[in-house]
Amino acid sequence: MADFENTVNLGRFFAQEFQDLQKTAELRSYSAGDIIFSQGDLGDGFFHIESGEVEISAQISNDERRVFARVGPGEIFGEMAVLDDGPRSATAIAGTDTRAYFIGREELFRILQDNPEAMIRLLRFFSHRIRNTNQQYVDEVIQAEKLSVIGRFARNIVHDFKNPLNVIGLAAEMAAAEWSDEKTRFSSLERIQRQTHRITNMLNELLEFSRSDGQQPLLSRQNYPQYVRELLLDIQPDLLEKNIDVVFDCRPPNIPVRIDPQRITHLFVNLIDNAADELRRGGTIAITITTGNEVVTTQIEDNGPGIAPEIAAKLFQPFATHGKAHGTGLGLSICEKIVHDHGGRIWVDPAAPKGARFLFTLPDAKA
Numbered sequence: 494m495a496d497f498e499n500t501v502n503l504g505r506f507f508a509q510e511f512q513d514l515q516k517t518a519e520l521r522s523y524s525a526g527d528i529i530f531s532q533g534d535l536g537d538g539f540f541h542i543e544s545g546e547v548e549i550s551a552q553i554s555n556d557e558r559r560v561f562a563r564v565g566p567g568e569i570f571g572e573m574a575v576l577d578d579g580p581r582s583a584t585a586i587a588g589t590d591t592r593a594y595f596i597g598r599e600e601l602f603r604i605l606q607d608n609p610e611a612m613i614r615l616l617r618f619f620s621h622r623i624r625n626t627n628q629q630y631v632d633e634v635i636q637a638e639k640l641s642v643i644g645r646f647a648r649n650i651v652h653d654f655k656n657p658l659n660v661i662g663l664a665a666e667m668a669a670a671e672w673s674d675e676k677t678r679f680s681s682l683e684r685i686q687r688q689t690h691r692i693t694n695m696l697n698e699l700l701e702f703s704r705s706d707g708q709q710p711l712l713s714r715q716n717y718p719q720y721v722r723e724l725l726l727d728i729q730p731d732l733l734e735k736n737i738d739v740v741f742d743c744r745p746p747n748i749p750v751r752i753d754p755q756r757i758t759h760l761f762v763n764l765i766d767n768a769a770d771e772l773r774r775g776g777t778i779a780i781t782i783t784t785g786n787e788v789v790t791t792q793i794e795d796n797g798p799g800i801a802p803e804i805a806a807k808l809f810q811p812f813a814t815h816g817k818a819h820g821t822g823l824g825l826s827i828c829e830k831i832v833h834d835h836g837g838r839i840w841v842d843p844a845a846p847k848g849a850r851f852l853f854t855l856p857d858a859k860a
Contacts, residue, residue, distance in 0.1 A: 518594040523587035529571075534581045536574020538597040542566050545591025551583040563588060575601065654695065657688035664688075697759070699823070710753035710834050714858060717748040717789060718782060724761055725780070732765075736775030739765075743782040748789055749858035752835060757855075760831045763824045764793045764851055771797035771849065787857050788837065794850040800841065808841060828853075 520543070523529055529540065532552055540547075547570055549562040561583075564570050574581050575598050661684075667673060668681035725739055732739055768778045772795055781792040800808070809829045832839040832853045839853035 517600055518596045521593055521595050523591045523593070525587055525589050525591075527587045527591075529585040529587060529591075529593070530581050532581055532584045536571065536579060536581050536598075538595055538601070539569055539571040539575050540585075540593040540595055541569050543592040543594060545593070546588040547591055547593070548586045548588045549583050550586070558584075654692065657691050660688045661685050710756055710831075712751040712753055712835075714749060714751050715754065717750045717752075717855075718743040718746060720752075720754065720757075721761070721780065721782065721791075724758055728762065728765065732769060732778070735769060735772070737769055737772050738777045740777060740779045742779070745782075745784060748782065748784060750789055750855050751858050752855060756831045756834070760828050760853070761793075763828050767824060768793065768795035768797065768849065771795060776848075784857060788854040789857050790852055790854050792850060792852045794845065795848040797848045799845070799847065800849050805841070805843070809839070 518541070521540075523545070529547065542565060544566055546563055546565050548560055549564065549570060550558050550560040553559045562570075570585055571581070573579075578598075664681040664684040668678045668685075670677075673681075721743070722741065725741060729739055765778060772778070776796050779792075779794045781794075783790050783792075809825045811823055811826045829839050832855075836856050837854040839851065842850040842852060
Protein backbone atom coordinates (compact mmCIF):
# COMPACT_ATOMS: atom_id res chain seq x y z
CA MET A 494 0.00 0.00 0.00
CA ALA A 495 1.12 3.55 -0.65
CA ASP A 496 2.16 5.54 2.41
CA PHE A 497 0.63 8.94 1.80
CA GLU A 498 2.77 10.69 4.40
CA ASN A 499 5.84 9.78 2.37
CA THR A 500 4.34 10.38 -1.06
CA VAL A 501 5.47 13.48 -2.96
CA ASN A 502 2.82 16.23 -2.91
CA LEU A 503 1.82 17.75 -6.21
CA GLY A 504 2.16 21.26 -4.76
CA ARG A 505 5.92 20.76 -4.37
CA PHE A 506 6.25 20.56 -8.15
CA PHE A 507 3.77 23.33 -8.96
CA ALA A 508 3.62 26.76 -7.47
CA GLN A 509 1.56 29.45 -9.20
CA GLU A 510 0.59 27.06 -12.00
CA PHE A 511 -1.16 24.69 -9.63
CA GLN A 512 -2.98 27.53 -7.89
CA ASP A 513 -4.21 28.66 -11.31
CA LEU A 514 -5.44 25.13 -12.05
CA GLN A 515 -7.33 24.99 -8.76
CA LYS A 516 -9.12 28.24 -9.61
CA THR A 517 -10.71 26.65 -12.65
CA ALA A 518 -10.92 23.08 -11.28
CA GLU A 519 -14.21 21.59 -10.15
CA LEU A 520 -14.34 20.68 -6.46
CA ARG A 521 -16.29 17.45 -6.12
CA SER A 522 -17.57 15.73 -2.97
CA TYR A 523 -17.94 11.97 -2.48
CA SER A 524 -19.39 9.92 0.34
CA ALA A 525 -17.55 6.87 1.66
CA GLY A 526 -18.08 4.01 -0.80
CA ASP A 527 -18.85 6.21 -3.82
CA ILE A 528 -17.20 5.16 -7.09
CA ILE A 529 -15.24 8.13 -8.44
CA PHE A 530 -14.40 6.37 -11.70
CA SER A 531 -14.37 2.77 -12.88
CA GLN A 532 -11.80 0.68 -14.69
CA GLY A 533 -12.32 1.22 -18.44
CA ASP A 534 -13.92 4.68 -18.14
CA LEU A 535 -12.76 7.53 -20.34
CA GLY A 536 -9.73 9.26 -18.84
CA ASP A 537 -10.80 12.88 -19.26
CA GLY A 538 -8.84 14.34 -16.34
CA PHE A 539 -7.21 13.71 -12.98
CA PHE A 540 -8.00 14.46 -9.32
CA HIS A 541 -6.23 16.27 -6.50
CA ILE A 542 -7.49 15.35 -3.02
CA GLU A 543 -8.31 18.16 -0.64
CA SER A 544 -9.55 15.89 2.18
CA GLY A 545 -10.43 12.25 2.73
CA GLU A 546 -9.00 9.05 1.31
CA VAL A 547 -9.37 7.24 -2.01
CA GLU A 548 -8.83 3.53 -2.64
CA ILE A 549 -7.35 2.51 -6.02
CA SER A 550 -8.06 -1.05 -7.14
CA ALA A 551 -8.05 -3.21 -10.26
CA GLN A 552 -9.83 -6.36 -11.39
CA ILE A 553 -7.16 -9.08 -11.72
CA SER A 554 -9.51 -12.00 -12.36
CA ASN A 555 -13.21 -12.68 -12.79
CA ASP A 556 -13.78 -12.95 -9.04
CA GLU A 557 -10.88 -11.02 -7.50
CA ARG A 558 -10.22 -7.32 -7.16
CA ARG A 559 -6.86 -6.16 -5.79
CA VAL A 560 -6.38 -2.88 -3.89
CA PHE A 561 -2.93 -1.58 -4.75
CA ALA A 562 -2.93 1.97 -3.35
CA ARG A 563 -4.69 4.37 -1.00
CA VAL A 564 -4.13 8.08 -1.51
CA GLY A 565 -4.84 10.97 0.81
CA PRO A 566 -4.82 14.79 1.07
CA GLY A 567 -2.35 16.55 -1.22
CA GLU A 568 -2.03 13.57 -3.57
CA ILE A 569 -3.30 13.08 -7.09
CA PHE A 570 -4.80 10.06 -8.84
CA GLY A 571 -6.07 9.25 -12.31
CA GLU A 572 -3.14 11.01 -13.98
CA MET A 573 -2.03 8.12 -16.20
CA ALA A 574 -5.16 8.35 -18.35
CA VAL A 575 -4.33 12.02 -18.94
CA LEU A 576 -0.84 11.13 -20.12
CA ASP A 577 -1.68 8.31 -22.52
CA ASP A 578 -5.19 9.43 -23.55
CA GLY A 579 -6.45 5.94 -22.77
CA PRO A 580 -9.21 4.44 -20.60
CA ARG A 581 -8.90 4.16 -16.84
CA SER A 582 -6.70 1.21 -15.83
CA ALA A 583 -8.15 1.03 -12.30
CA THR A 584 -11.18 1.88 -10.20
CA ALA A 585 -11.17 4.72 -7.64
CA ILE A 586 -13.53 4.49 -4.65
CA ALA A 587 -13.86 6.98 -1.79
CA GLY A 588 -12.64 5.22 1.35
CA THR A 589 -14.01 8.01 3.55
CA ASP A 590 -15.98 11.16 2.87
CA THR A 591 -13.73 12.87 0.33
CA ARG A 592 -13.38 16.22 -1.41
CA ALA A 593 -11.22 16.34 -4.53
CA TYR A 594 -10.51 18.81 -7.32
CA PHE A 595 -11.20 17.48 -10.81
CA ILE A 596 -8.72 18.93 -13.35
CA GLY A 597 -9.63 18.27 -16.97
CA ARG A 598 -7.11 17.27 -19.61
CA GLU A 599 -7.69 20.33 -21.77
CA GLU A 600 -7.32 22.73 -18.84
CA LEU A 601 -4.05 21.09 -17.78
CA PHE A 602 -2.62 21.17 -21.29
CA ARG A 603 -3.66 24.81 -21.70
CA ILE A 604 -1.66 25.80 -18.60
CA LEU A 605 1.35 23.70 -19.60
CA GLN A 606 1.43 24.66 -23.28
CA ASP A 607 3.07 28.02 -22.61
CA ASN A 608 5.10 26.89 -19.59
CA PRO A 609 7.80 24.30 -20.48
CA GLU A 610 9.26 24.44 -16.97
CA ALA A 611 5.93 23.41 -15.45
CA MET A 612 5.71 20.60 -18.00
CA ILE A 613 9.13 19.30 -16.90
CA ARG A 614 8.10 19.48 -13.24
CA LEU A 615 4.91 17.59 -14.00
CA LEU A 616 6.81 14.88 -15.87
CA ARG A 617 9.19 14.55 -12.93
CA PHE A 618 6.21 14.17 -10.61
CA PHE A 619 4.65 11.50 -12.80
CA SER A 620 8.03 9.74 -13.06
CA HIS A 621 8.28 9.71 -9.27
CA ARG A 622 4.81 8.19 -9.00
CA ILE A 623 5.67 5.49 -11.55
CA ARG A 624 8.89 4.65 -9.69
CA ASN A 625 6.94 4.33 -6.42
CA THR A 626 4.39 2.09 -8.11
CA ASN A 627 7.13 -0.09 -9.60
CA GLN A 628 8.85 -0.42 -6.22
CA GLN A 629 5.55 -1.30 -4.58
CA TYR A 630 4.97 -3.97 -7.22
CA VAL A 631 8.47 -5.41 -6.68
CA ASP A 632 7.94 -5.46 -2.91
CA GLU A 633 4.62 -7.27 -3.32
CA VAL A 634 6.13 -9.83 -5.70
CA ILE A 635 8.97 -10.49 -3.27
CA GLN A 636 6.53 -10.85 -0.39
CA ALA A 637 4.30 -13.18 -2.43
CA GLU A 638 7.32 -15.30 -3.37
CA LYS A 639 8.38 -15.51 0.29
CA LEU A 640 4.89 -16.64 1.28
CA SER A 641 4.87 -19.16 -1.57
CA VAL A 642 8.20 -20.62 -0.41
CA ILE A 643 6.95 -20.80 3.18
CA GLY A 644 3.78 -22.55 1.98
CA ARG A 645 5.71 -25.10 -0.07
CA PHE A 646 8.11 -25.57 2.82
CA ALA A 647 5.26 -26.21 5.28
CA ARG A 648 3.46 -28.62 2.92
CA ASN A 649 6.62 -30.64 2.32
CA ILE A 650 7.58 -30.76 5.98
CA VAL A 651 4.11 -31.77 7.17
CA HIS A 652 3.91 -34.50 4.53
CA ASP A 653 7.43 -35.81 5.17
CA PHE A 654 7.05 -35.99 8.95
CA LYS A 655 3.54 -37.45 8.82
CA ASN A 656 4.67 -40.71 7.18
CA PRO A 657 7.33 -41.79 9.74
CA LEU A 658 5.11 -40.67 12.64
CA ASN A 659 2.29 -42.87 11.31
CA VAL A 660 4.68 -45.82 11.10
CA ILE A 661 5.88 -45.18 14.67
CA GLY A 662 2.28 -45.02 15.90
CA LEU A 663 1.30 -48.29 14.23
CA ALA A 664 4.46 -50.06 15.43
CA ALA A 665 3.85 -48.87 19.00
CA GLU A 666 0.27 -50.19 18.88
CA MET A 667 1.49 -53.58 17.63
CA ALA A 668 4.19 -53.78 20.32
CA ALA A 669 1.67 -52.96 23.07
CA ALA A 670 -1.10 -55.27 21.80
CA GLU A 671 -2.16 -58.13 24.11
CA TRP A 672 -1.51 -60.68 21.37
CA SER A 673 2.00 -59.34 20.66
CA ASP A 674 4.78 -61.90 21.02
CA GLU A 675 8.51 -61.33 21.42
CA LYS A 676 9.19 -61.45 17.67
CA THR A 677 6.47 -58.84 16.95
CA ARG A 678 7.74 -56.53 19.70
CA PHE A 679 11.32 -56.81 18.42
CA SER A 680 10.21 -56.10 14.84
CA SER A 681 8.12 -53.13 16.02
CA LEU A 682 11.08 -51.76 17.98
CA GLU A 683 13.28 -51.96 14.87
CA ARG A 684 10.66 -50.09 12.83
CA ILE A 685 10.40 -47.37 15.48
CA GLN A 686 14.19 -47.00 15.59
CA ARG A 687 14.43 -46.72 11.79
CA GLN A 688 11.71 -44.08 11.62
CA THR A 689 13.21 -42.16 14.54
CA HIS A 690 16.55 -42.13 12.70
CA ARG A 691 14.74 -40.92 9.58
CA ILE A 692 13.09 -38.05 11.49
CA THR A 693 16.45 -37.12 13.03
CA ASN A 694 18.01 -36.93 9.57
CA MET A 695 15.19 -34.71 8.30
CA LEU A 696 15.52 -32.42 11.31
CA ASN A 697 19.26 -32.14 10.63
CA GLU A 698 18.45 -31.15 7.05
CA LEU A 699 16.04 -28.47 8.24
CA LEU A 700 18.61 -27.09 10.68
CA GLU A 701 21.25 -27.01 7.95
CA PHE A 702 18.86 -25.36 5.50
CA SER A 703 17.88 -22.69 8.03
CA ARG A 704 21.46 -21.63 8.78
CA SER A 705 21.82 -17.91 8.18
CA ASP A 706 23.47 -16.95 4.89
CA GLY A 707 27.14 -16.18 5.17
CA GLN A 708 27.57 -18.04 8.46
CA GLN A 709 31.20 -19.05 8.64
CA PRO A 710 31.92 -22.78 9.01
CA LEU A 711 34.11 -23.93 11.91
CA LEU A 712 37.22 -24.90 9.94
CA SER A 713 39.96 -27.25 11.03
CA ARG A 714 42.94 -28.55 9.07
CA GLN A 715 42.40 -32.13 7.85
CA ASN A 716 44.22 -34.71 5.77
CA TYR A 717 41.43 -34.98 3.23
CA PRO A 718 42.05 -38.54 1.89
CA GLN A 719 42.32 -39.89 5.41
CA TYR A 720 39.17 -38.05 6.46
CA VAL A 721 37.21 -39.49 3.50
CA ARG A 722 38.47 -43.04 4.14
CA GLU A 723 37.34 -42.90 7.77
CA LEU A 724 33.97 -41.49 6.74
CA LEU A 725 33.47 -44.30 4.22
CA LEU A 726 34.31 -46.92 6.86
CA ASP A 727 31.38 -45.62 8.92
CA ILE A 728 28.79 -45.67 6.13
CA GLN A 729 30.03 -48.68 4.12
CA PRO A 730 28.17 -51.36 6.16
CA ASP A 731 24.78 -49.83 5.29
CA LEU A 732 25.77 -49.71 1.60
CA LEU A 733 26.91 -53.35 1.59
CA GLU A 734 23.48 -54.36 2.92
CA LYS A 735 22.05 -52.76 -0.22
CA ASN A 736 24.55 -54.62 -2.42
CA ILE A 737 26.40 -51.38 -3.25
CA ASP A 738 30.18 -51.30 -3.65
CA VAL A 739 32.18 -48.15 -2.95
CA VAL A 740 35.37 -47.53 -4.93
CA PHE A 741 37.70 -44.84 -3.59
CA ASP A 742 40.52 -43.46 -5.76
CA CYS A 743 42.94 -40.85 -4.41
CA ARG A 744 46.58 -41.06 -5.48
CA PRO A 745 48.10 -38.28 -3.32
CA PRO A 746 48.30 -39.75 0.22
CA ASN A 747 48.17 -36.34 1.90
CA ILE A 748 46.02 -33.44 0.73
CA PRO A 749 45.56 -30.73 3.37
CA VAL A 750 42.21 -28.94 3.46
CA ARG A 751 40.52 -26.67 5.96
CA ILE A 752 36.94 -27.87 6.46
CA ASP A 753 34.13 -28.12 8.96
CA PRO A 754 34.15 -31.95 9.31
CA GLN A 755 30.56 -32.20 10.53
CA ARG A 756 29.16 -30.22 7.60
CA ILE A 757 31.36 -31.91 4.97
CA THR A 758 30.23 -35.28 6.37
CA HIS A 759 26.65 -34.08 5.86
CA LEU A 760 27.59 -33.21 2.26
CA PHE A 761 29.05 -36.66 1.56
CA VAL A 762 26.15 -38.49 3.22
CA ASN A 763 23.59 -36.55 1.19
CA LEU A 764 25.33 -37.21 -2.14
CA ILE A 765 26.02 -40.88 -1.37
CA ASP A 766 22.47 -41.47 -0.08
CA ASN A 767 21.08 -39.94 -3.28
CA ALA A 768 23.23 -42.29 -5.34
CA ALA A 769 22.23 -45.28 -3.20
CA ASP A 770 18.54 -44.47 -3.67
CA GLU A 771 19.00 -44.76 -7.44
CA LEU A 772 20.86 -48.09 -7.17
CA ARG A 773 17.80 -50.03 -6.11
CA ARG A 774 19.22 -53.38 -7.25
CA GLY A 775 22.79 -52.68 -6.24
CA GLY A 776 25.66 -51.15 -8.11
CA THR A 777 28.80 -49.08 -7.65
CA ILE A 778 29.56 -45.65 -6.25
CA ALA A 779 32.98 -44.33 -7.29
CA ILE A 780 34.64 -41.51 -5.36
CA THR A 781 37.66 -39.79 -6.89
CA ILE A 782 39.79 -36.96 -5.48
CA THR A 783 42.10 -34.87 -7.63
CA THR A 784 44.07 -31.65 -7.11
CA GLY A 785 44.96 -28.75 -9.38
CA ASN A 786 44.48 -25.01 -9.87
CA GLU A 787 44.61 -24.46 -6.10
CA VAL A 788 41.49 -26.55 -5.46
CA VAL A 789 40.69 -30.09 -4.42
CA THR A 790 38.00 -31.67 -6.61
CA THR A 791 35.85 -34.54 -5.37
CA GLN A 792 33.83 -36.60 -7.84
CA ILE A 793 31.01 -38.91 -6.73
CA GLU A 794 29.65 -41.07 -9.54
CA ASP A 795 27.19 -43.94 -9.63
CA ASN A 796 26.21 -46.38 -12.38
CA GLY A 797 22.48 -45.99 -11.86
CA PRO A 798 19.80 -44.77 -14.30
CA GLY A 799 21.03 -41.17 -14.26
CA ILE A 800 19.28 -37.85 -13.61
CA ALA A 801 15.79 -37.30 -14.97
CA PRO A 802 15.92 -34.61 -17.72
CA GLU A 803 12.89 -32.80 -16.30
CA ILE A 804 14.74 -31.90 -13.07
CA ALA A 805 18.31 -31.61 -14.33
CA ALA A 806 18.09 -27.81 -14.63
CA LYS A 807 16.71 -27.32 -11.10
CA LEU A 808 18.59 -29.95 -9.13
CA PHE A 809 19.92 -27.57 -6.50
CA GLN A 810 16.63 -25.74 -5.91
CA PRO A 811 14.79 -26.43 -2.64
CA PHE A 812 12.14 -29.18 -2.81
CA ALA A 813 13.38 -30.46 -6.20
CA THR A 814 12.89 -34.23 -6.00
CA HIS A 815 12.12 -36.95 -8.49
CA GLY A 816 10.67 -40.21 -7.27
CA LYS A 817 12.51 -40.18 -3.93
CA ALA A 818 10.64 -42.09 -1.28
CA HIS A 819 11.82 -40.04 1.70
CA GLY A 820 13.57 -36.84 2.69
CA THR A 821 12.64 -33.17 2.64
CA GLY A 822 13.65 -32.27 -0.91
CA LEU A 823 16.33 -30.00 0.53
CA GLY A 824 19.32 -32.34 0.23
CA LEU A 825 21.06 -30.92 -2.85
CA SER A 826 20.31 -27.30 -1.99
CA ILE A 827 21.95 -28.00 1.38
CA CYS A 828 24.93 -29.56 -0.40
CA GLU A 829 25.30 -26.43 -2.51
CA LYS A 830 25.15 -24.21 0.56
CA ILE A 831 27.77 -26.26 2.44
CA VAL A 832 30.18 -26.14 -0.50
CA HIS A 833 29.64 -22.40 -1.05
CA ASP A 834 30.23 -21.71 2.66
CA HIS A 835 33.60 -23.47 2.27
CA GLY A 836 34.54 -21.31 -0.72
CA GLY A 837 33.96 -24.00 -3.35
CA ARG A 838 31.36 -24.85 -5.97
CA ILE A 839 29.28 -27.91 -6.85
CA TRP A 840 27.80 -29.06 -10.13
CA VAL A 841 26.53 -32.10 -12.00
CA ASP A 842 28.37 -33.36 -15.07
CA PRO A 843 25.87 -33.69 -17.95
CA ALA A 844 28.43 -35.66 -19.97
CA ALA A 845 28.49 -38.64 -17.60
CA PRO A 846 28.24 -41.77 -19.83
CA LYS A 847 25.97 -43.55 -17.34
CA GLY A 848 24.41 -42.74 -14.02
CA ALA A 849 24.93 -39.45 -12.19
CA ARG A 850 28.23 -37.66 -11.64
CA PHE A 851 28.48 -34.88 -9.05
CA LEU A 852 31.61 -32.81 -8.52
CA PHE A 853 32.51 -30.24 -5.89
CA THR A 854 35.63 -28.26 -5.10
CA LEU A 855 37.27 -27.17 -1.85
CA PRO A 856 40.19 -24.75 -1.52
CA ASP A 857 43.55 -26.47 -1.31
CA ALA A 858 45.11 -25.58 2.07
CA LYS A 859 48.57 -25.66 0.44
CA ALA A 860 47.59 -22.87 -1.97
